[in-house]
Amino acid sequence: MVTGEKKEFHKKNEIHRLKIDGYSYDGAGIARLDGMAVFVAGALSGETCDVQLLKVGKSASWGRVVRFIEQSPGRVASDCPHYPKCGGCQTRHMSYAEELEFKRQRVEDALRRIGGAEIRVPVIFGANNTECYRNKAQFPVGREGSIGFYRARSHDVIDVPDCRLQSEPAHRLRAALKGWMEEYKIPAYDEENHKGLIRHLFVRTNRTGQSLCCIVANGDELPHAHALIDALQGGEPGLVGIILSVNKRITNVILGDTFRTIWGQDFLEDTLCGLTFRLSTPSFFQVNREQTEVLYQTALEFAELTGAETVLDLYCGVGTITLVMAKKALRAIGAEVVPEAVEDARDNAVRNGVHNAEFICADAGQAAKVLSGHGIRPDVICVDPPRKGLAADVIDTICAMAPKRLVYVSCDPATLARDIKLFGLQGYVPTKAVAVDLFPRTHHVETVVLMSRVEK
Structure with a gap:
C-alpha cells in the first residue's frame, strides 16, 4: 500500500512515497518519513520514489526503491555488469x-x-579519467576460487574478471593466477575455518605499464611455484617481480608481515609530480596518479611557501608530500613511524637530488621533541593521516609547535571535521577548503584544508 497519512510507528515491508532530499556518506539517498531519516540505496537526490521499508529502527529506517515516480536527470544506466552486486563502486547509477x-x-x-566551521567548499576537482585509473589492485580470493571484490557489506567474493577501475595488467595477472589455481587445484583461503592457501592477489602498476605482483598466502611456500611464475610471466609481459607475502593470522588485514621475492625484483619505480619514487609492496602510494598530482599541487599552493619556510610533514610515508614541499621550502622535514618507509623516503630524496629534505623515524610527539632539541620551529605543518584522522594528543602537539599555517590532507570528511573542531579550540581556523576526486565511481573523496592561527 502507498500511504501518505502521518503515523507514529512504521513497520517492515510498508511502502511509502518519499521525496529524496540528500545523500548519506556512502551515496545512499535520504528521505524523511514523519521526521525519521530513511536511507534508500540507489536513489538520487530530487527523486520521488515508492520505497519499501526493509529495516525499521528507532531513529532511522532503510529501504529500497520499488517504483520511481520522478527520476533525477542525474540518473544514468550503470555501465558495469557487476554493479551493484560488487561492493567496489557506489555511484555508477x-x-x-x-x-x-x-x-x-x-x-x-x-x-x-x-566541525562547526562555516566555510564553503567552492570546488571539487574532478578527474579527466574515471576508468582504469587505479595503479594498485587488491583482489580477495573466495572459497570457491572466485577472484574479484567483496559483495557490499559482506565478505562474499564476487568473481570480477574485468573491473572498470583496474588496469589491464591487473586483469591479466588475475586471470593467470586463477588459471594456475584451477589447473593445479590450489585451495583458496577460507576465513571461516582458517584453511586453504591463497588469500589475496596484490598488483601495483606504474606509469609506463610495468607491474609488481604479490601473492598473499596462508602458508610459507607455494606449490608448483615454477608453474605459477611461468603463468604470471606469460600472462603479463610488463611484470618485473613476483612477491610472496605470508599471512597466517586470523585477520582482515590483507598483507602479512614478511615478504619474499620468488622471481624478479621486489620494487617498482613510479613518477609523481616530476619526482621518481621506489615502491615496495607495503609502501603507501595514492592509487590515482593523475589526481594525486592535483591533490599535492593544491596542498603546495595552500602552504603559501616563499622559499624561506621550514615545513614539517607528518605521516610522510615514502616522502611524496615532503619532496613536493621541498621544491618551494627552505627546509622540509618528514616524520614517519614505519622504519622501512623512512628508509625509502631518504632513498627517494637522494634519487631525486633533493638536498633540502630530511626524514626522521618518529611520531608527532617525538618529532616535536627532536625539532625542539635542535631549535627548529616549523612555519608550516602538513598532515595526511589515515582514515581515522588525528589523535587528540597529536593535535595538542601540533598546536604546541605553533606553526603559522597548517595544511590538512584528508581522505575522510567526518574525521577531518572532528579534528578541525579540536584545532579551533586551540586557535586554528579553516580559511580555505577544496575537494579532490581521487576515487571516481566510489563514495570516497579527498579534501585539502588550510588552517591559520588566529592571534588572541
Whole structure:
C-alpha cells in the first residue's frame, strides 16, 4: 500500500512515497518519513520514489526503491555488469557531474555539521579519467576460487574478471593466477575455518605499464611455484617481480608481515609530480596518479611557501608530500613511524637530488621533541593521516609547535571535521577548503584544508 497519512510507528515491508532530499556518506539517498531519516540505496537526490521499508529502527529506517515516480536527470544506466552486486563502486547509477556534487556537498556538510566551521567548499576537482585509473589492485580470493571484490557489506567474493577501475595488467595477472589455481587445484583461503592457501592477489602498476605482483598466502611456500611464475610471466609481459607475502593470522588485514621475492625484483619505480619514487609492496602510494598530482599541487599552493619556510610533514610515508614541499621550502622535514618507509623516503630524496629534505623515524610527539632539541620551529605543518584522522594528543602537539599555517590532507570528511573542531579550540581556523576526486565511481573523496592561527 502507498500511504501518505502521518503515523507514529512504521513497520517492515510498508511502502511509502518519499521525496529524496540528500545523500548519506556512502551515496545512499535520504528521505524523511514523519521526521525519521530513511536511507534508500540507489536513489538520487530530487527523486520521488515508492520505497519499501526493509529495516525499521528507532531513529532511522532503510529501504529500497520499488517504483520511481520522478527520476533525477542525474540518473544514468550503470555501465558495469557487476554493479551493484560488487561492493567496489557506489555511484555508477549517477552521472559524473551528480557524483561530484554529492562529494563536494558531503565535505561541506561535514565541515559545518561536525566541525562547526562555516566555510564553503567552492570546488571539487574532478578527474579527466574515471576508468582504469587505479595503479594498485587488491583482489580477495573466495572459497570457491572466485577472484574479484567483496559483495557490499559482506565478505562474499564476487568473481570480477574485468573491473572498470583496474588496469589491464591487473586483469591479466588475475586471470593467470586463477588459471594456475584451477589447473593445479590450489585451495583458496577460507576465513571461516582458517584453511586453504591463497588469500589475496596484490598488483601495483606504474606509469609506463610495468607491474609488481604479490601473492598473499596462508602458508610459507607455494606449490608448483615454477608453474605459477611461468603463468604470471606469460600472462603479463610488463611484470618485473613476483612477491610472496605470508599471512597466517586470523585477520582482515590483507598483507602479512614478511615478504619474499620468488622471481624478479621486489620494487617498482613510479613518477609523481616530476619526482621518481621506489615502491615496495607495503609502501603507501595514492592509487590515482593523475589526481594525486592535483591533490599535492593544491596542498603546495595552500602552504603559501616563499622559499624561506621550514615545513614539517607528518605521516610522510615514502616522502611524496615532503619532496613536493621541498621544491618551494627552505627546509622540509618528514616524520614517519614505519622504519622501512623512512628508509625509502631518504632513498627517494637522494634519487631525486633533493638536498633540502630530511626524514626522521618518529611520531608527532617525538618529532616535536627532536625539532625542539635542535631549535627548529616549523612555519608550516602538513598532515595526511589515515582514515581515522588525528589523535587528540597529536593535535595538542601540533598546536604546541605553533606553526603559522597548517595544511590538512584528508581522505575522510567526518574525521577531518572532528579534528578541525579540536584545532579551533586551540586557535586554528579553516580559511580555505577544496575537494579532490581521487576515487571516481566510489563514495570516497579527498579534501585539502588550510588552517591559520588566529592571534588572541
